[in-house]
Amino acid sequence: MADIRNNFVGIKSPNPFWLASAPPTDKAYNVERAFKAGWGGVVWKTLGEEGPPVVNVNGPRYGAIWGADRRLLGLNNIELITDRPLQVNLQEMKQVKMNWPDRALIASIMVPCTEDAWKAILPLVEETGADGIELNFGCPHGMSERGMGAAVGQVPEYIEMVVRWCKQYSRMPVITKLTPNIADIRKPARAAKAGGTDAVSLINTINSIVSVDLDNFAPNPTVGGKGTHGGYCGPAVKPIALNMVAEIARDPETYGLPISGIGGITTWRDAAEFMVLGSGNVQVCTAAMTYGFKIVEEMITGLSDWMDEKGHATLDDICGRAVPNVTDWQYLNLNYIAKAQIDQDLCIKCGRCHIACEDTSHQAITKSVNGIRHFEVMEDECVGCNLCVNVCPVENCITLIGLAPGQIDERTHKVVEPNYANWTTHPNNPMAAQAAE
């Protein structure tokens, strides 16, 4: 059995699946249920400073987009940080941590960008026995209008400053949660590292209008006739999150900085992808909000079974394994040539590969052969773009097969070269490095 126990910046949990700071972790009742269900840790819903708590809207807080069969693909929310009194949250956190000493309990914090505010809350949190803190520099809605959340996360200098305060006034490990609503995710990550953060977590939600009510001409969720931008999450944001995680993981300036991966993780496979791209563990929210806490069972068994099957003994054996294979476009091997191949036994003859290729790509798939409906790749036209693979409704029906060196590419009539050659040395590149004469 693979060992999936997790040690993230010294915070131990029986598995790498944490619930992200969000509605599912707003109070003891939910967190107790989550731990019973098997979650390795939770990041408690973001605490604000002492005093009257924030208020939420009393209308809809969420909007969504769906795929076929109304599968939820993306969720957007305009909920703020916890709207319960700070003391209530702190008491509950303390009790829950006592009840579940083997689970990770992290406090998410968002207070105004002043040293006093952070100095005031940190000891209160530390007193609960929480394993660490996560700085919420991410929420793009509501709190950002008040100079918090993403408003901080978009200014690397502020990030560095606040992280420094937290390291100064607390012994707890500090995880800095980053907003994706920024042009280059490496900048805030570098700032957090400069401030001394123990880790970063990402991504927080993406600024979004999830849909528009066409009867009332207002964004969804519509509150009393108007809507506002909210934070987008769920399966739809995973690709954006993966890239941002990878960017930080392979940035020489932040290389080795622990990352807690977040963004649309729904299955063990999603989690594994985040981990091999450099995440030390993962945080989940939308999947739990869609299906309930039980989904962690699938994640635990799926990850463990996959590791067993592949011979990976511990999480250290998989974390970051894909990072060296993330590169810049200019370093991709232009001598690698692949062609699509359709498995005729699996083909159901829907014709989508043909029309996608015919209308929008390279006219490389037949529609009929000898008058019979038949879809086959014409190798002399196929550029190996992979579009047909992606639009085919049947798994593994169309695959991309790499040509071996020495084979002829029917499209160019050229022999496939065995050597690696990229754009930096390509003759068409005006910036190409001059070959030695």
Place this chain on the structure above:
Amino acid sequence: MRQLEPGLVAGRLDPAEYTKNFSDLHPRLGDHEALVAADRCYFCHDAPCMTACPTAIDIPLFIRQISTGNPVGSAKTIFDQNIMGGMCARVCPTETLCEEACVRNTAEERPVEIGRLQRYATDLAIDEGRQFYAPAASLGTNIAVVGAGPAGLACAHRLALHGHNITIYEAREKAGGLNEYGIAAYKTTGDFAQREVDYILSIGGIDVLDGQMLGRDFTLADLQAKHDAVFLGMGLGGVNMLGTQGDAVNGVIDAVEFISNLREADSKADVPVGRRVVVIGGGMTAIDAAVQAKLLGAEEVTLCYRRGQEHMNASQYEQDLATSKGVVIRHWLQPKGVASHNGQVTAITLEYTLVEDGVMKGSGQLVDIKADHVLVAIGQKLDGFGIETVKLDGRKIAVDAEGRTSVPGIWAGGDCAAGGDDLTVSGVAMGRDAAESINRALAAKAAISSAVA
């Protein structure tokens, strides 16, 4: 109890049972069901379902319109190709047409529910009275359509769209043809056939004259004299009977008449049915008759077909439906004669058949099945009244690909014309295509006469 009374008896069941038995076989999908079903469509390119549809409805498009919340637009997509999309959604053997071609069969052996989705959209449009079409400016032409069945109505509707005036001559009291008189009640509940006729006629420009039968009330020559063109869509008025002495015996009746009586009855409890019913035949009519005999309370219903299961015209789905209702289907049996007592049928004698050198023949071995009601469904035929001047192709009116008969100015389509497959949907296709042909012919004629003038 009445259920076990021998002979032709009405009211074998409690009133509630009739209601239950003759309720909608496949009720319209709910909104959620429709969305789930629509989501399964792959939006295939040059979709096989569309190719398999005799009217070539753009199925991927209409399903996509349902899934994007535009069921009314979906209905128009259907009606553009098939103005009887509503009835076809109910009676088409989709399992041998669009749904058989669905690529989901290859993937999962379960097609997209095309028929039920079609009904979802078309019912909605008809219930809301959405009229998508208006006749073009009147051309001053008048075209005769013989028969207000699927072919005639489809032809008339398309001609009206082009600006022609239409007179439909219908032999019976109601329009609809077999949709009204020849289909099992549970397939078209709520008087749908008439509602659909009303919907089709609501385009305007179409007069329907009821009780007007070709060869009895008027001649083809009359029509040729009075109208700019004639479309024959009177279906198959005649039925094949056993051809044995049994035809005269009380209790031996044509299955089409049985079905028609059932459809037209004010109450199903008024329709008599035997305790032991034997249905002869292997097509849809045989199944519709057998199932409904069972639903009327017959104790035993046996359907006898002279060839094997694989030869039956009724689809597998229809056969399964029949057996699920308790009908016993027996193969390789052909009728030889009936036994009667006091003029009332008591049993039917059948001969086992076999195939030798590719030819089916009687084996000489006989079997008697007790029966107080024999329903004969061994095919309908052209009655031939009034069409002596028109050439036949076998037993039907010869037509070319556009529906033109051997006589200039006369077109034909539907069951009476050769080349279709005796389905509502093929009747609609033939009627529609003949209308386009008539329109082209009259336009060409008009162009010539205006050039001459």
